[in-house]
Amino acid sequence: MADRYDIVLAGGGLANGLIAWRLRTHRPELRILLLEQDGRLGGNHTWSFHDADLDAAQHDWLAPLVSARWPRYDVRFPDLARAVDGGYASIASCDFARVVGTALGPALRTHAHIEALTPTSVQLAGGETLHARAVIDGRGMRPGGGLALGYQAFLGQELLLAEPHGLSAPVLMDADVEQQGGYRFVYLLPFGPDRVLVEDTHYIDTPHRDAYRLRANIAGYAQARGWRIADVLREEQGALPIVLAGDFDAFWAERQGQPCAGLRAGLFHPTTGYSLPHAVRLAERIAASPETDAPALFALIHAEAHEQWRRQRFFRLLNRMLFLAGGADERWRVMQRFYRLPAPLIARFYAGRLRLPDKLRLLSGKPPVPVVPALAAALRFNPRDIWKAE
Numbered sequence: 001m002a003d004r005y006d007i008v009l010a011g012g013g014l015a016n017g018l019i020a021w022r023l024r025t026h027r028p029e030l031r032i033l034l035l036e037q038d039g040r041l042g043g044n045h046t047w048s049f050h051d052a053d054l055d056a057a058q059h060d061w062l063a064p065l066v067s068a069r070w071p072r073y074d075v076r077f078p079d080l081a082r083a084v085d086g087g088y089a090s091i092a093s094c095d096f097a098r099v100v101g102t103a104l105g106p107a108l109r110t111h112a113h114i115e116a117l118t119p120t121s122v123q124l125a126g127g128e129t130l131h132a133r134a135v136i137d138g139r140g141m142r143p144g145g146g147l148a149l150g151y152q153a154f155l156g157q158e159l160l161l162a163e164p165h166g167l168s169a170p171v172l173m174d175a176d177v178e179q180q181g182g183y184r185f186v187y188l189l190p191f192g193p194d195r196v197l198v199e200d201t202h203y204i205d206t207p208h209r210d211a212y213r214l215r216a217n218i219a220g221y222a223q224a225r226g227w228r229i230a231d232v233l234r235e236e237q238g239a240l241p242i243v244l245a246g247d248f249d250a251f252w253a254e255r256q257g258q259p260c261a262g263l264r265a266g267l268f269h270p271t272t273g274y275s276l277p278h279a280v281r282l283a284e285r286i287a288a289s290p291e292t293d294a295p296a297l298f299a300l301i302h303a304e305a306h307e308q309w310r311r312q313r314f315f316r317l318l319n320r321m322l323f324l325a326g327g328a329d330e331r332w333r334v335m336q337r338f339y340r341l342p343a344p345l346i347a348r349f350y351a352g353r354l355r356l357p358d359k360l361r362l363l364s365g366k367p368p369v370p371v372v373p374a375l376a377a378a379l380r381f382n383p384r385d386i387w388k389a390e
Helices: 014-026 056-065 093-107 211-224 248-253 276-288 294-311 313-324 332-338 343-351 356-363 371-379
Strands: 005-010 032-035 046-050 068-077 080-092 114-118 121-124 129-137 147-161 171-174 183-192 195-204 229-246
Touching: 005 014, 014 032, 014 093, 014 276, 032 093, 046 093, 046 276, 046 343, 056 093, 056 276, 068 332, 080 093, 080 343, 114 129, 129 294, 147 183, 147 211, 147 313, 183 211, 183 332, 195 211, 211 229, 229 248, 229 313, 248 294, 276 294, 294 313, 313 332, 343 356
Parallel strands: 005 032, 005 129, 068 171
Antiparallel strands: 046 080, 068 080, 114 121, 121 129, 147 195, 147 229, 171 183, 183 195
């Protein structure tokens, strides 16, 4: 039977959406189809990135998606308040759906519920089977072996306030709050004079946090700042993986030759969970590839993931020190110390491009956690040993 499509993308999240958009604009000769189970692609999310995460050409092609941009951001800790120079931008899923969905046109199918897939086929609910030269699975993180994870669990509410909030820039971390059994901070994105996304975020050992408690935290935070909530415009909730250690080969063996993207491919910043820069790079690589069959795309994505895994070794060590050295309520001290460092080093950290002097600077001086537990955490690199008691 002849192939009906060149590429089918299963799941309309960030990574697959960018791949489809890039293919549509740069490889219009390819027959592609993006499948999304909901009524629109992109779900209910806000994706953010730093200027230094992308090069100039990447900023240009991503620009139509950007919902808001700021020239700096703020952080707050019990013993530190700082404005950090460096551009920061956010993409709201509604803008993502509008721009990418319009560009894809009939190459986007919503309300498509996937029952099963292989590297070259997708079976939909109702019995329809789609065939392609390659299927890319972008349906989010897949639980399994190979990785030891902590989590960045969060709930965010976009609030309409009765009066202006007074923020002139995003607040990436306000950790001057009750910690509640993990590294907790509040993340603020001011989308208008009286409109702000307030996200209650916790770096914890499991992906679950009680939604009622997080909503109460947001209400309490707004009250403490003197903000009166006129309306809750929308709410988003999730848990981003934070990689402490892993077996790369075991993780990829579970994919069994299935091309995948985004979190499912392990393509995200191991400490922040940010995935947009990785998604941008992967979309460019796939669109530039002369071979787009399933084995070729699996090899391409595997190579990209392997290179990122190699580069991220130091970040995984830092994550183990954050999660495993010292008490959970003291994790904020690690981040407070980090934000005393020079702004260019901080930008390279977020971009995942630390230099050797940066790494030495991060590990030098008086550690914010006890030395012996920190060394023990650094040496515990087998994922099966991560959560064992001392």
